[in-house]
Amino acid sequence: MATTVTVTGAAGQIGYALLFRIASGQLLGPDKPVHLNLLEIPQGVKAAEGTALELFDSAFPLLAGIDVYDDAKQAFDGANIALLVGARPRTKGMERADLLEANGGIFKPQGEAIAAGAADDIKVLVVGNPANTNALIAASNADGVPKERFTAMTRLDHNRAIAQLAQKTGAPVSEITNMTIWGNHSPSMYPDLFNAKVKGERAWDAVGDEAWVADEYIPRVGKRGAEIIEARGASSAASAASAAIDHVYDWVNGTKDGEWVSMAVPSTGAYGVPEGIISSFPVTVSGGEYTIVEGLDVPEFSQQRIDKTVAELQEEREAVAKLGLV
Numbered sequence: 001m002a003t004t005v006t007v008t009g010a011a012g013q014i015g016y017a018l019l020f021r022i023a024s025g026q027l028l029g030p031d032k033p034v035h036l037n038l039l040e041i042p043q044g045v046k047a048a049e050g051t052a053l054e055l056f057d058s059a060f061p062l063l064a065g066i067d068v069y070d071d072a073k074q075a076f077d078g079a080n081i082a083l084l085v086g087a088r089p090r091t092k093g094m095e096r097a098d099l100l101e102a103n104g105g106i107f108k109p110q111g112e113a114i115a116a117g118a119a120d121d122i123k124v125l126v127v128g129n130p131a132n133t134n135a136l137i138a139a140s141n142a143d144g145v146p147k148e149r150f151t152a153m154t155r156l157d158h159n160r161a162i163a164q165l166a167q168k169t170g171a172p173v174s175e176i177t178n179m180t181i182w183g184n185h186s187p188s189m190y191p192d193l194f195n196a197k198v199k200g201e202r203a204w205d206a207v208g209d210e211a212w213v214a215d216e217y218i219p220r221v222g223k224r225g226a227e228i229i230e231a232r233g234a235s236s237a238a239s240a241a242s243a244a245i246d247h248v249y250d251w252v253n254g255t256k257d258g259e260w261v262s263m264a265v266p267s268t269g270a271y272g273v274p275e276g277i278i279s280s281f282p283v284t285v286s287g288g289e290y291t292i293v294e295g296l297d298v299p300e301f302s303q304q305r306i307d308k309t310v311a312e313l314q315e316e317r318e319a320v321a322k323l324g325l326v
């Protein structure tokens with residue numbers, strides 16, 4: 001039977017890069033048929049229908065069917081995987097609280113729709129920004145769905161952190177392992193070189209340059225989204241889609257022995273991160289379930305930065321709590 005994958009914001013730029021990769025089998029694996037449910041707002045439906053025609057024209061052997069909706073209840077009905085990409089972007093003059101409120105109007109009803117009709121094994125990835133807090137809003141409004149099924153995407157940050165480190169050390173990307181992004185998908189995120197490895201050696205030692213790590217590497221990874229917007233005139237799309245594929249593929253198929261990946265997941269209280277907020281951690285996956293990797297080395301350099309990004313997440317949680325969204 002086909003796996004039902006619901007994608008919101010299907011007519012957006014990430015949607016366009018993502019859908020063809022899902023339909024070709026890269027989200028779940030080469031032998032798993034998928035049925036796509038595309039959700040858009042009414043103004044986006046026509047363009048989503050156009051994309052559906054192109055998906056049809058691609059004659060993907062694994063694409064079992066496509067439906068386009070402007071109603072969340074219908075789009076999430078029977079969903080096994082939900083990719084929540086559509087979000088309200090920040091526009092001129094909009095304060096952070098306005099942005100959180102506008103997104104509350106999207107992620108609250110979507111959480112309710114997931115609770116109402118998604119399959120029992122539903123797995124949710126929130127990509128739309130502010131991703132961690134949008135995931136918290138959806139999870140908080142999905143009565144009866146286990147909170148740990150709601151995750152947010154920091155895999156793009158994880159991949160960016162690997163690529164920058166590979167460039168600095170001259171090691172191939174495949175020799176960079178055990179990267180972790182801690183905290184929020186925002187410039188406050190912390191890419192951790194104490195636990196990452198370059199050809200099996202601690203990355204911090206392989207680099208051997210604290211000033212570069214503190215003053216160049218961490219800000220570069222944190223602000224890479226803005227750098228892409230500056231260069232492209234639009235935010236990252238294909239790399240974001242690629243990271244969403246990586247996130248879900250690993251969640252479904254598992255991580256390699258000895259390796260972990262970064263996912264923003266509800267905190268269990270690990271590493272002193274307050275329980276319940278959706279924060280990025282190192283996770284391993286087996287049998288379709290992830291586990292936060294515990295007991296890693298967190299020196300003062302890391303702790304200060306983790307505390308800062310986690311404090312930002314707590315502030316966002318307080319802001320949406322005031323709005324009655326969580």
Ligand SMILES: NC(=O)C1=CN([C@@H]2O[C@H](COP(=O)(O)OP(=O)(O)OC[C@H]3O[C@@H](n4cnc5c(N)ncnc54)[C@H](O)[C@@H]3O)[C@@H](O)[C@H]2O)C=CC1
Pocket residue numbers: 008009010011012013014015039040041043044085086087088089106126127128129130131153154155156157185235236237240
């Ligand atoms: N977590 C991450 O690493 C990244 C997150 N993002 C975020 O992903 C989101 C999408 O980015 P793009 O595709 O470039 O934006 P986009 O503006 O091209 O597309 C967004 C689409 O979502 C649709 N949409 C809005 N509200 C909706 C709703 N309630 N239901 C269904 N669809 C809805 C819009 O009509 C639009 O077609 C943005 O919030 C962006 O900031 C982007 C890059 C990386």
Ligand SMILES: O=C([O-])CC(=O)C(=O)O
Pocket residue numbers: 129156224225226228235236
């Ligand atoms: O910065 C943005 O607006 C898009 C984004 O989340 C990223 O590229 O990491």
